[in-house]
Amino acid sequence: xxxxxxxxxxxWWRRLPPETVCKxxxxxxxxxxxxxxxxxxxVAAAVWVGALNYxxxxxxxxxxxxxxxxxxxxLMAFRQLAGLQLQVEAGENTFLGQVANCRLLxxxxxxxxxxxxxxxxxxxxxxxxQLPAGGQQSVSIPLLLNRRGxxxxxxxxxxxxxxxxxxxxxxWWRPDATVLAYPHPLPDRVRHADGLQAGKGRSGGEDExxxxxxxxxxxxxxxxxxxxxxxxxxxxxxxxxxxxxxxGTAVHELAWQDYPAALDGETRxxxxxxxxxxxxxxxxxxxxxxxxxxxxxxxGQRERxxxxxxxxxxxx
Amino acid sequence: xxxxxxxxxxxxxxxxxxxxxxxxxxxLPLWLPALVELMLLLRACLLLRQSRxxxxxxxxxxxxxxxxxxxxxxxxxxxxxGGAALLILLLGFKVFExxxxxxxxxxxxxxxxxxxxxxxxxxxxxxxxWLVISLLALTWAMLRLAGDIxxxxxxxxxxxxxxxxxxxxxxxxxMPRLPGPLWSMPxxxxxxxxxxxxxxxxxxxxxxxQREDAAFSVVFSGQAPSVSQMYWRIMILDDFDGRRWxxxxxxxxxxxxxxxxxxxxxxxxxxxxxxxxPLLEYxxxxxxxxxxEPGRLFRLASDSDDMVRVDASSLLGSHYRQSLSLxxxxxxxxxxxxxxxxxxxxxxWRMQSQGDAGFVREALLHFRLNGYRYTLTPPLLEGDxxxxxxxxxxxxxxxxHYASAFAFLxxxxxxxxxxxxxxxxxxxxxxxxxxxxxxxxAHAWVEVWLQETxxxxxxxxxxxxxxxxxxxxxxQTIPALQPAMPLMGSRIPGWLLPLQQSWQAAGFAxxxxxxxxxxxxxxxxYRLLGLGESVDAVAVLRALLLGGGLAxxxxxxxxxxxxxxxxxxxxxxxxxxxxxxxxxxxxxxxGPLDMLNKAAHLPKDVRVLLKQLLKEYAAMxxxxxxxxxxxxxxxxxxxxxxxxxxxxxxxxx
Numbered sequence: 015x016x017x018x019x020x021x022x023x024x025x026w027w028r029r030l031p032p033e034t035v036c037k038x039x040x041x042x043x044x045x046x047x048x049x050x051x052x053x054x055x056x057v058a059a060a061v062w063v064g065a066l067n068y069x070x071x072x073x074x075x076x077x078x079x080x081x082x083x084x085x086x087x088x089l090m091a092f093r094q095l096a097g098l099q100l101q102v103e104a105g106e107n108t109f110l111g112q113v114a115n116c117r118l119l120x121x122x123x124x125x126x127x128x129x130x131x132x133x134x135x136x137x138x139x140x141x142x143x144q145l146p147a148g149g150q151q152s153v154s155i156p157l158l159l160n161r162r163g164x165x166x167x168x169x170x171x172x173x174x175x176x177x178x179x180x181x182x183x184x185x186w187w188r189p190d191a192t193v194l195a196y197p198h199p200l201p202d203r204v205r206h207a208d209g210l211q212a213g214k215g216r217s218g219g220e221d222e223x224x225x226x227x228x229x230x231x232x233x234x235x236x237x238x239x240x241x242x243x244x245x246x247x248x249x250x251x252x253x254x255x256x257x258x259x260x261x262g263t264a265v266h267e268l269a270w271q272d273y274p275a276a277l278d279g280e281t282r283x284x285x286x287x288x289x290x291x292x293x294x295x296x297x298x299x300x301x302x303x304x305x306x307x308x309x310x311x312x313x314g315q316r317e318r319x320x321x322x323x324x325x326x327x328x329x330x
Numbered sequence: 331x332x333x334x335x336x337x338x339x340x341x342x343x344x345x346x347x348x349x350x351x352x353x354x355x356x357x358l359p360l361w362l363p364a365l366v367e368l369m370l371l372l373r374a375c376l377l378l379r380q381s382r383x384x385x386x387x388x389x390x391x392x393x394x395x396x397x398x399x400x401x402x403x404x405x406x407x408x409x410x411x412g413g414a415a416l417l418i419l420l421l422g423f424k425v426f427e428x429x430x431x432x433x434x435x436x437x438x439x440x441x442x443x444x445x446x447x448x449x450x451x452x453x454x455x456x457x458x459x460w461l462v463i464s465l466l467a468l469t470w471a472m473l474r475l476a477g478d479i480x481x482x483x484x485x486x487x488x489x490x491x492x493x494x495x496x497x498x499x500x501x502x503x504x505m506p507r508l509p510g511p512l513w514s515m516p517x518x519x520x521x522x523x524x525x526x527x528x529x530x531x532x533x534x535x536x537x538x539x540q541r542e543d544a545a546f547s548v549v550f551s552g553q554a555p556s557v558s559q560m561y562w563r564i565m566i567l568d569d570f571d572g573r574r575w576x577x578x579x580x581x582x583x584x585x586x587x588x589x590x591x592x593x594x595x596x597x598x599x600x601x602x603x604x605x606x607x608p609l610l611e612y613x614x615x616x617x618x619x620x621x622x623e624p625g626r627l628f629r630l631a632s633d634s635d636d637m638v639r640v641d642a643s644s645l646l647g648s649h650y651r652q653s654l655s656l657x658x659x660x661x662x663x664x665x666x667x668x669x670x671x672x673x674x675x676x677x678x679w680r681m682q683s684q685g686d687a688g689f690v691r692e693a694l695l696h697f698r699l700n701g702y703r704y705t706l707t708p709p710l711l712e713g714d715x716x717x718x719x720x721x722x723x724x725x726x727x728x729x730x731h732y733a734s735a736f737a738f739l740x741x742x743x744x745x746x747x748x749x750x751x752x753x754x755x756x757x758x759x760x761x762x763x764x765x766x767x768x769x770x771x772a773h774a775w776v777e778v779w780l781q782e783t784x785x786x787x788x789x790x791x792x793x794x795x796x797x798x799x800x801x802x803x804x805x806q807t808i809p810a811l812q813p814a815m816p817l818m819g820s821r822i823p824g825w826l827l828p829l830q831q832s833w834q835a836a837g838f839a840x841x842x843x844x845x846x847x848x849x850x851x852x853x854x855x856y857r858l859l860g861l862g863e864s865v866d867a868v869a870v871l872r873a874l875l876l877g878g879g880l881a882x883x884x885x886x887x888x889x890x891x892x893x894x895x896x897x898x899x900x901x902x903x904x905x906x907x908x909x910x911x912x913x914x915x916x917x918x919x920x921g922p923l924d925m926l927n928k929a930a931h932l933p934k935d936v937r938v939l940l941k942q943l944l945k946e947y948a949a950m951x952x953x954x955x956x957x958x959x960x961x962x963x964x965x966x967x968x969x970x971x972x973x974x975x976x977x978x979x980x981x982x983x
Contacts, residue, residue: 049432049435050432050438050439053435053439054439054442056439057439057442057443058442060443061442061446064446065446066508068410068450069848070446070449070450070453071453071844071845071847072453072457072461072844073446073449073450074502074505074507075458075461075498075844076442076461076465078497078498078501078505079494079495079498080442081498081501082495082497082501083490083494085494086493086497086885087490089885089889090490093889177476177490178469178472178476178490179435179473179476179477180472
C-alpha cells in the first residue's frame, strides 16, 4: 500500500468513534465499483460507440441496459449493508503470542438475505457469513496478541459485493471492546516452600464433606454445592453447606516477591502465570500477590487473577 | 472449497457465452461460430474432468492459424464481420486460458460485448428476443460467478433485469443520438442482398414472391391511391441477352419532365434494394440523402442496406415525357438474334395496327385472348429461342415472362422499350394504419416510349393475363400463394386474420419506434413531450430527471417489499381463520395441542383432519434441520382446502 494511502486510512480510522453497537446507515456506507464493474462499464461504453457509429438502435438498448444493471448493482450492494446491526460480544482472552478471537454479533433485521464479509484492517483473514432474513450470526475475527495487556478490537471493514459482484459496498467500524493478552506462561520448576500456607481445616478424611444444611445460593458456589434435587422439585436455587470446607483448603501463595529483584518483570509475570495455571489444573487454592493487588481465592478466580497479571503495570 | 464452489459458476459462464454467439451462426461463415461453440464444449469437458489446460505455446499458434482462416475466408479482420469473427475467436481461446475468477469475469464481459454483434446484422424482434435471452443467461452467470447466491440465482437474474428495464428504456429514449456515424465504415461485400436482384430472368421474381416477409411499409399523408395504381419502381433493365434482362446503364443522363398527375405524399420505411428506393410512379423529388438516376430512379448516397425512413412525393398518373435521341432510341431497340417467330409476330402486328399505341393494344389483346396462363410454376423454357417457346408453346408464365416477352415484341416492332422491376400493390393494415408491401408483391412490367407523344408509357402485360393480380394482389390470383397455416396447410381462417394484422402492425411499430428511433424521431418526441425545442444538455437533463423518477418507482417497490410470510406461519393463520369459522377463537399463545383441545366438540371428520394437520405442523415447526420446501407446500395446500371447507360450511349455515 502506498504510504500516503496508509496515512489517509490511519487518519480515517482514528476519526471513527468506538462503538459497542453499530447500525450501518447510508452515512457510513461507501460504494465503489469492483474491477469487474469497471470492465463492464467499459464494455457498455464500447457498445454505445458501436451503436453510434453503425446506427444500431438495439445496441443502444444493450449499452443502456448494461449501464442500468450496474446502477442497479449499486443499489443492491448498498442494500446488503444498509440496516445491518453489529454488536460486540465478549472476546476470548488468551495468552501472549496466541491468536485471540474477537467475537462480534451480526444482526439482520430486514427481510433480505445478506452476504457479508468481515475483515480486520491489517489482518489478512476474511470471514464470510450468510445472514438469512431476520437472522443473526456470531463471527470471530482472529487477532494476534503480540504484547501483554489489553488490546482494542481492530477496526473492522465490513463489505459485500453481492449479488452481482459489480459494486463493492463497504463500511468501517471500530468496536468498543478489548481483549486481554495474559502473560505467556513460563515453567517455573523452583519449589517455593514458603508459598504454601497451612490451611486451618482438618487434613484429609471421608468426613470432610459432611452435609450441614441448605442455604441460599451465593455467587461463587460450585456446581457440586448446588442442591439440584431441590431445584428440580421446587424450582429453588439453594446450596448445600458442609460442616467442613472442601478439600485443599491450603492456600498457595503466588507472590511477586518470590523472585529475585534482578529478574525482569515480564518473566516474573510469566512464571506466576504458569504457577497459577498449575494450581488451577490441580484444583488447589491460591492467592496471587502482585505489587498493586492481591487476588484472594474466590469464584472466577482464574479469570480475575489472569486479568490482574495481564493488566499489571510493572514498577519501573 | 473455493474451487469446488466456482466450478458450476464457470459452467454457467460457458453456457451463457455459448448462447450469446448462436445467432452469429447465421451471419458469419458457418465454420467459425461452430468451431468456437466446439471449443466452449471442449472447455466444459476439461472443466468437468479438471484436466490441465494447454499452455500458451499451443494456444497462440492455433489462434494465429484460426485468424488466418478468417482472413482467407473474409479478406478482412475489421469492420462488422471481420471484427465479430475475430472477437468470437478470442473468446474461444480466452476460455482455455481462464483459471481464476478474474479470467472468467473477462470472459463474461466479452460475452456482453458479443451479444451486440448479431444486432449489427439484424434488428428484428427475434434479434431483440435473443438479446434478452443472452442478457438473462449472462446475468445469471454473473450471479453464479459472484458466488454469493447459491440458490435462486435464476430468479434474481430475472428480477435484476426487470428492475433495470425501466431505467434502460428511459436512457434509450432520452440519451441523445447522433445524426451520422463517427467514422465511415468499411463496406462489407459479403452482405447477402435480399429483395430484387439487378437482373431478371425466368424464375428470379417468382422465387421472391414465395417469401412472405415485409419489404417496406408506407404511410400516405392524405388519401391513398387505389391498389392497382401502386407501382413501386426500383430498377430499370434495358439490355436483353436472349434469356436475361439487365441494366447496362446505357443512359447516363436524361432530360425528362413530368406533366400532370396527382400529387401524393408518403413516408416510406424499409430496407433499400441495392441502395435504391422503391418509389411510387413517378417520383417527384429526391428524398433526403438520395440522388436522381436516369429513368427517374432514386439511389441512396450511402451504400448500406440498413433500414431507412424517407419522406417522398410522387405525381401519380403523370406523363413521363422524354425526348430520346435517335441513338437512344436504337439503344432501346437492341435485341440479340434469335426468336424468329416472335419477330415475325411483332412485324405482323406492326403492319395491322396504327401507331405505337395501336401496337400495344394489339399485343395486350393477344395475351388476353390466346390462352395464356399466369402461374408460379411454369414449364422450363428450353433452347435458345426462349421467347418463341413461351409465346407459342408453353404459354404459361409469371410476370417476368410476360414483361420479358412484351418488351421483346415491342423492340422487335421498333418501339423503344425497357423492363421495370419493383413492387406492385400493398396491403392495408387497419390496426397500424399503414400499407405493407411484402416480398410477394415483387413485380415486373414494361415501359414503352411512344414516338407520337414522346413519353414513356407503362404497360403491364401481366394485368392483361390476370387482371386480379394488379387489383387484389398475387396471393388472390395464384391459389398456391394464399396465406397458409404453416402446419395445417390450409388457408388462414378468418378469425386469424386480425391476428396476422396485429402481427404486421407490431412489426411496423417496431420499425418505427425501436429500430428507426433516430435523432429526428427523438427531436420530435422531445417537442411532443415539451421537454425542449432541441436535444441539448438542459433538455436531456430535464428528461433524465423526469424519466429517472419514473424508473425509480419499481425500485422503490422492490426496496419496500416485505418478505412473504413464512409458509408455516401462513398455514397457522389459515387454520386459525378456519377454526374461527367453526366458532372457535384461538389465542396467539395457543400451541397446536391447545388448538386441538379447543376443537374437541367439532364433528369427527373435521377433527381427524385437523389433528393430522396440526401434527404435521408441530413436526415441521419444531424440527432442527432445514425443511424441504415441497413438503411445506404440500402441507399448505391441505390447509388451504381445509380452510375453504370451513368457509363453505359457515356460508351454508
